[in-house]
Amino acid sequence: MTNSRFDHQAIRKQFPTLQQQLGDHPLCYLDTAATSQKPQCVIDAMNDYYVQDNANVHRAAHQLSARATQKYEQVRQQVKQLIQAGSNQQVIFTHGTTESINMVAHGLTTQFKKDDIILVDGAAHHANIVPWQALAKRTGAKVIPIGLTPSGHLDLSSYDNLLALKPKLVALSHVTNALGTINPVENLVAKAKQQGALTLVDGAQAIAHLDVNVQTLGCDYYVFSGHKMYGPTGVGILYGTLDALNMLDPMLTGGEMIKSVSFEATTYGELPNRLEAGTPAIAEVIGLGAAITFLSKLDKPQIQQHEREMLSYLQQQLSQLGDITLYGVEGSGLADNNATSTNNLGAVAFNLASEHHQDVGILLDQQGIAVRCGHHCAMPLMQHLMIKGCCRASIGIYNNQQDIDRFINALNEVKLMLL
Structure with missing residues (x-):
């Protein structure tokens, strides 16, 4: 079942958080979709910046600033290569x-008017719903969800029908955070572009698992966070085509993003500075660079094969446990099925019979198992599935079959306790 060439232990040893005990139990971390653990090299890179190079970037002639600036801008180049963007100007550092x-x-905002249509993935994270609702409130535009199948996947027929309305913008998920569903975004983006729509793809759950080529995807904007890909919290990326980024009025203004300032008028600078006002998260950006370097040293095909094997094993073991409902897996249901899906990535959502997901999560935690419980910032999806919430077990490169077996055994103990 496991890839014999994959040195899981060598990778796992690089993550100090995973070495701890929770009470009498070693930590079994299955919440990577919420945030990944950080390898020691990321922690060291951030610490080294504060110890050796602590200075603001772009703004001084002294050596500390020069070193910090060089490291900071090197990460922009790394991100460009990671997502295969066309230029460094297309990589904007954000907080997530x-x-x-x-x-x-x-x-x-200034590009939208009353009755313009924004299509949004019906299974999207709230972060890819609420900002569009705020835009609609400011402008009179309309947010319309893309329909879902009974299992929570995008309904492609619904999508095609909605595109006939000539939307101004389409907001999609590359991989959904609650269910781990992989969407055919290249095809979805191409169809949207045929109707003249701008396109934004939320890649937060995809970036650590998939090869991302933004030019092949063809989207106007692609966004993701560092903390989902073994980097630090507090840093993210906004990629855009040059035309799409130049359409944006800066959300923040002030230092760094200007060309000239007087009390009569201010002229904004060029990309990427125009969209990066103020002192950035320098240590976090450097930590993101260390995470990219860490991932680049691994055999990506082996990593992807390992993650596919672990996810399939996790799905199989859950479906065989009995009294389990899996969500987002076609044909899944209660008890004695063997539901698995090759269209899922990184995460499995489930409930134990009619038990409250929070109770299940707390009882798992008492056995050292960390999973996510709740609506996963996807309340419209939960409403569609007719549930208030669910548990989600998600995997990273450090998880192995032993982790999943521990989780299944612990969940069985919870089942015996509650049912």
């Missing part, structure tokens, strides 16, 4: 996916 989407939604 949420800020990236808000920057686009705010920046396009």
